[in-house]
Amino acid sequence: MTRIHVDRASCDKALFFSVPGPVSDKLGPSPRDSLAALVSYGMTDAEIAEYHGLPRETVTHLRLLYDIRDGR
Structure with a gap:
């Protein structure tokens, strides 16, 4: 299994700009x-x-x- 590294700062920034409204709204x-x-x-x-x-x-x-496994 290949492990993908996700940079937290980049991910947070991408989420901020890509989600219509805060993630907590969804x-x-x-x-x-x-x-x-x-x-x-x-x-x-x-x-x-x-x-x-x-x-x-x-x-x-x-x-x-969040390091949650298996989202297929």
Whole structure:
């Protein structure tokens, strides 16, 4: 398995500019916990993105930033 390095500062900046409204507006006050729960239910990054109205790339970046495994 290849591990992808995500630079936290770059990721935070990209999220700020790519998400319509704050991430907490979409994923609630604890985005990490919300995202971890959705991934544990078996949802893919694309499914989470569509459900919450976020770009798939944003969900993927958040999942990598928070070190949440398996978003397919």
